[in-house]
Amino acid sequence: MTVYLIRRLMQSALVVLAMTVILFLGVYAIGDPVEILISPDADQIERERAIAALGLDKPLWLQYVTFLQNAMRGDLGRSFVFNEPALKLILQKMPATLELAFAATIFAVLIGLPLGLWAGLRPDALSSRVIMAGSILGFSLPTFWVGLMLIMVFAVQLGWLPSTGRGPTAEFLGVQWSFLTLQGLRHLVLPAFNLSLFKISLVIRLTRAGVRETVLMDYVKFARAKGLSPRRVIFVHVLKNIMIPVLTVTALEFGSTIAFSVVTESIFAWPGMGKLIIDSIYVLDRPVIVAYLMIIVFMFIVLNFAVDVMYSALDPRVRLQDQRG
Amino acid sequence: MTPPPAEAATLGAAPLPAAAPPREETPLRRFVADFAESRVALGAFACFVAIVLAALFAPWIAPQNPYDLAQLDIMDGRMPPGTVGGAGFTYLLGTDDQGRDMFSGILYGLRISLAVGAGSAFIAFCVGTALGLIAAYFGGRTDTIIMRVVDLQLSFPSILVALMILAFLGKGILNVVIAIVVVEWAYYARTVRGTALVERRREYIEAATCLALSHSRIVFRHLLPNCMPPLIVIGTMQIARAIALEATLSFLGLGVPVTEPSLGLLIANGYEYMLSGRYWISFYPGIALLVTIVVINLVGDQLRDVLNPRLRR
Amino acid sequence: MVATLEVRSLRTHFFTKAGVLKAVDDVSFSIGEGRVLGLVGESGSGKTVTGFSILGLVDPPGRVVGGEILFKGRDLTGLSEEEWRQLRGRDIAMIFQDPMMTLNPVLRIDTQMIETVLAHERVSEQAARARAREALVQVGIPSPDERLKAYPHQFSGGMRQRVAIAIALLHRPALIIADEPTTALDVTIQGQILYEVQKLCRDTGTSLIWITHDLSVVAGLADEICVMYAGRIVEKGPVDAVLDAPLHPYTAGLIGSVPSRNVRGKRLAQIPGMTPSLLSLPPGCAFRSRCPRADDACLAEPEMTSPRPGREIRCFHPHLVDLVA
Numbered sequence: 001m002t003v004y005l006i007r008r009l010m011q012s013a014l015v016v017l018a019m020t021v022i023l024f025l026g027v028y029a030i031g032d033p034v035e036i037l038i039s040p041d042a043d044q045i046e047r048e049r050a051i052a053a054l055g056l057d058k059p060l061w062l063q064y065v066t067f068l069q070n071a072m073r074g075d076l077g078r079s080f081v082f083n084e085p086a087l088k089l090i091l092q093k094m095p096a097t098l099e100l101a102f103a104a105t106i107f108a109v110l111i112g113l114p115l116g117l118w119a120g121l122r123p124d125a126l127s128s129r130v131i132m133a134g135s136i137l138g139f140s141l142p143t144f145w146v147g148l149m150l151i152m153v154f155a156v157q158l159g160w161l162p163s164t165g166r167g168p169t170a171e172f173l174g175v176q177w178s179f180l181t182l183q184g185l186r187h188l189v190l191p192a193f194n195l196s197l198f199k200i201s202l203v204i205r206l207t208r209a210g211v212r213e214t215v216l217m218d219y220v221k222f223a224r225a226k227g228l229s230p231r232r233v234i235f236v237h238v239l240k241n242i243m244i245p246v247l248t249v250t251a252l253e254f255g256s257t258i259a260f261s262v263v264t265e266s267i268f269a270w271p272g273m274g275k276l277i278i279d280s281i282y283v284l285d286r287p288v289i290v291a292y293l294m295i296i297v298f299m300f301i302v303l304n305f306a307v308d309v310m311y312s313a314l315d316p317r318v319r320l321q322d323q324r325g
Numbered sequence: 326m327t328p329p330p331a332e333a334a335t336l337g338a339a340p341l342p343a344a345a346p347p348r349e350e351t352p353l354r355r356f357v358a359d360f361a362e363s364r365v366a367l368g369a370f371a372c373f374v375a376i377v378l379a380a381l382f383a384p385w386i387a388p389q390n391p392y393d394l395a396q397l398d399i400m401d402g403r404m405p406p407g408t409v410g411g412a413g414f415t416y417l418l419g420t421d422d423q424g425r426d427m428f429s430g431i432l433y434g435l436r437i438s439l440a441v442g443a444g445s446a447f448i449a450f451c452v453g454t455a456l457g458l459i460a461a462y463f464g465g466r467t468d469t470i471i472m473r474v475v476d477l478q479l480s481f482p483s484i485l486v487a488l489m490i491l492a493f494l495g496k497g498i499l500n501v502v503i504a505i506v507v508v509e510w511a512y513y514a515r516t517v518r519g520t521a522l523v524e525r526r527r528e529y530i531e532a533a534t535c536l537a538l539s540h541s542r543i544v545f546r547h548l549l550p551n552c553m554p555p556l557i558v559i560g561t562m563q564i565a566r567a568i569a570l571e572a573t574l575s576f577l578g579l580g581v582p583v584t585e586p587s588l589g590l591l592i593a594n595g596y597e598y599m600l601s602g603r604y605w606i607s608f609y610p611g612i613a614l615l616v617t618i619v620v621i622n623l624v625g626d627q628l629r630d631v632l633n634p635r636l637r638r
Numbered sequence: 639m640v641a642t643l644e645v646r647s648l649r650t651h652f653f654t655k656a657g658v659l660k661a662v663d664d665v666s667f668s669i670g671e672g673r674v675l676g677l678v679g680e681s682g683s684g685k686t687v688t689g690f691s692i693l694g695l696v697d698p699p700g701r702v703v704g705g706e707i708l709f710k711g712r713d714l715t716g717l718s719e720e721e722w723r724q725l726r727g728r729d730i731a732m733i734f735q736d737p738m739m740t741l742n743p744v745l746r747i748d749t750q751m752i753e754t755v756l757a758h759e760r761v762s763e764q765a766a767r768a769r770a771r772e773a774l775v776q777v778g779i780p781s782p783d784e785r786l787k788a789y790p791h792q793f794s795g796g797m798r799q800r801v802a803i804a805i806a807l808l809h810r811p812a813l814i815i816a817d818e819p820t821t822a823l824d825v826t827i828q829g830q831i832l833y834e835v836q837k838l839c840r841d842t843g844t845s846l847i848w849i850t851h852d853l854s855v856v857a858g859l860a861d862e863i864c865v866m867y868a869g870r871i872v873e874k875g876p877v878d879a880v881l882d883a884p885l886h887p888y889t890a891g892l893i894g895s896v897p898s899r900n901v902r903g904k905r906l907a908q909i910p911g912m913t914p915s916l917l918s919l920p921p922g923c924a925f926r927s928r929c930p931r932a933d934d935a936c937l938a939e940p941e942m943t944s945p946r947p948g949r950e951i952r953c954f955h956p957h958l959v960d961l962v963a
């Protein structure tokens with residue numbers, strides 16, 4: 001297994017490097033770095049000073065090296081708007097986004113798995129058809145529109161839940177989290193549900209496909225032939241087999257969820273990284289944009305790698321295959 | 326115990342029924358018949374055609390041209406659906422803050438949404454298919470390189486890629502199209518490469534190669550048509566995805582300019598009025614967007630079932 | 639004395655879109671205590687479906703449409719799901735063909751054995767584990783404690799099948815149905831398993847139905863043999879008598895096509911033609927189109943007759959001529 005892990009680690013490192021090149025080129029070659037990195041309000045003298053400081057007059061490859069060096073040190077530029085290091089800004093907002101993404105993932109599994117199981121075990125029932133139709137809606141509907149509808153129904157019309165913002169927070173491990181307070185939870189429900197909708201549909205379809213395939217397998221028939229109760233057959237034999245792919249995909253999608261939180265955070269005015277980037281794009285606070293992209297790409301790749309490790313730990317067949325190979 | 330004479334003549338074989346001349350079953354006819362098996366898909370397709378026609382003929386159908394400032398009466402702004410306006414005609418779906426008729430706005434918005442969505446999807450189709458075919462046909466290093474790029478790109482969420490591109494290039498319709506093309510080409514490439522790899526081994530390609538036909542001829546005249554079925558399915562879904570992506574980007578203010586609003590932008594405009602109860606400004610464009618996307622996805626779903634060779638009944 | 643199992647005129651049909659498939663069409667046989675019945679036929683002859691029918695494991699679109707299944711005098715055809723569940727694994731057990739697909743790949747061996755014990759008896763987990771261990775010893779698996787903690791894919795094919803046999807024996811069932819259990823194994827292992835199963839059944843007094851397409855397997859193992867063709871039994875009788883002097887042309891063809899019976903250098907004898915599709919069976923005797931002795935009489939459906947005591951066949955033209963006193 002270690003050989004496999006090292007190989008994956010190298011691959012991930014390569015991808016990270018490739019991404020830095022792309023981002024670098026995007027900023028320094030395609031876009032106009034002067035526009036992007038230097039505040040538009042700067043006058044000529046400040047500009048020239050900034051250009052010299054940022055090394056924009058040096059050859060491209062040298063700029064790349066500086067870029068990388070700075071990135072390693074954690075210096076990803078300074079925000080025009082807030083005049084703070086971009087990295088610090090983003091890290092401040094990260095807990096809010098992570099909270100949202102986790103809640104959405106939990107919703108996706110808690111809601112999607114049982115529904116998918118039901119639809120898989122009774123494929124011809126009316127309820128199953130409704131569930132499958134719902135899942136098509138779930139991934140067709142644009143997230144932002146669903147968010148609007150949720151606000152309209154639950155906040156405006158019914159007044160059950162707050163419409164925008166993050167609730168009060170409590171501290172845990174040195175970071176402020178809102179799910180630790182009751183009001184915080186109330187604020188979390190709608191945006192998390194909104195964000196989770198796409199994943200719920202995914203989980204439903206995956207689970208259902210997995211169940212339909214597994215139920216036909218010989219070992220399920222054998223389990224029944226042994227006289228096991230239907231509950232045990234479903235919840236141990238069938239479920240354990242489909243859990244692995246479902247959990248893997250869910251974990252892989254976590255990165256995607258964080259990316260898509262951009263939309264949800266905008267609608268619900270949730271103060272996370274996503275909202276920060278959209279606001280930054282509006283006001284053309286380019287250093288923050290660049291820093292955000294760097295961080296999220298990095299997170300993404302780390303996440304994929306972690307999932308690979310987890311997968312090989314979970315599936316006994318993969319684990320031993322690598323031991324032998 | 327002798328069997329009746331007729332049966333004796335057909336020992337060991339069942340007698341043939343009197344054959345009626347069969348209706349000519351071309352692949353197209355069978356495809357249409359298979360597709361029509363699902364009434365939901367059929368309804369969805371009809372709906373889709375209606376939407377496209379409405380968008381095409383918008384200038385003639387719409388009671389008002391919402392971008393002609395002369396026709397607007399700002400006093401009619403924010404009217405609920407059904408109000409009769411100053412000009413004498415009914416605002417079927419209400420008006421927005423500038424007094425623009427929502428119904429007309431939606432029709433014009435549909436045009437933009439469909440044009441940008443379908444247009445980008447089509448360009449992505451051309452680029453992706455070409456690259457996928459090249460990868461499959463030439464194999465070896467070309468294949469590896471192209472597929473690595475595809476895998477890399479597909480592992481990133483579409484919105485992230487789009488954001489990156491718009492961050493570097495700025496706003497505007499052209500950049501949105503570019504962003505969508507960059508997001509979508511990889512799906513086409515991967516699909517077509519898979520199919521093409523299989524088709525490439527078939528005899529007709531061998532035959533064409535023996536005839537010393539040029540590469541481009543083989544690829545485009547022989548290989549491509551046989552790879553079409555999964556491409557059609559993917560293409561349909563991608564159009565829906567492109568429309569949704571454009572709407573999302575426009576909603577976030579990163580997409581089309583205000584002068585030519587797509588449905589996404591219309592929804593964004595009405596967002597602030599949601600909380601004060603004037604839901605129609607966002608709601609109806611949202612429904613229009615929703616219906617369009619769902620309908621396309623339903624058609625695509627049925628297409629996938631019909632064109633899937635493994636489900637051949 | 640009541641037979642362990644008596645099947646009378648069993649009919650199991652599959653209702654597919656293409657038509658009604660009569661997989662089992664009027665099958666009758668009986669087995670006494672401690673006896674071994676060989677159920678022989680080509681693939682598609684209905685032997686596996688017969689086995690499933692006895693355990694009530696025929697899944698839609700198939701179902702048992704007629705006949706009686708008397709297990710120790712009790713008719714199983716009207717049982718409720720819960721009664722079936724109690725019966726399976728405890729009174730009647732089944733061994734499937736491919737042990738790789740029969741054992742759940744993501745569950746450990748001990749889990750799969752202990753759950754079988756606990757499905758029918760209220761004992762502690764330790765007691766169940768002890769029973770499982772003992773069962774493994776009984777089937778000749780070395781280091782049973784380690785093996786219990788292993789996963790199916792860590793075993794060889796022969797071992798896995800032994801585990802399956804161990805599971806079948808856990809509750810000392812009165813009847814075991816073995817569906818081609820050695821087909822997927824090496825010939826040498828085949829011999830071992832055959833011998834051990836025979837010994838175990840003799841020791842415990844368990845009746846055994848051994849389903850196979852391989853006559854040579856049946857020859858050394860069974861007491862009685864039933865030959866099936868196209869869903870019907872065409873010949874029944876004591877194994878030595880049937881194999882030495884087959885009455886039905888199909889049986890004769892089967893025996894004649896066994897390679898060891900043929901002369902070296904000459905072409906292998908074969909039954910001409912192919913098994914008919916069960917969806918479009920010709921009228922009359924199903925073997926008619928391939929039978930060297932068929933004539934117009936065979937256009938009518940033959941019934942089971944008993945030309946000699948202890949022998950039954952379904953044919954208008956039995957090989958009576960070969961029965962030399």
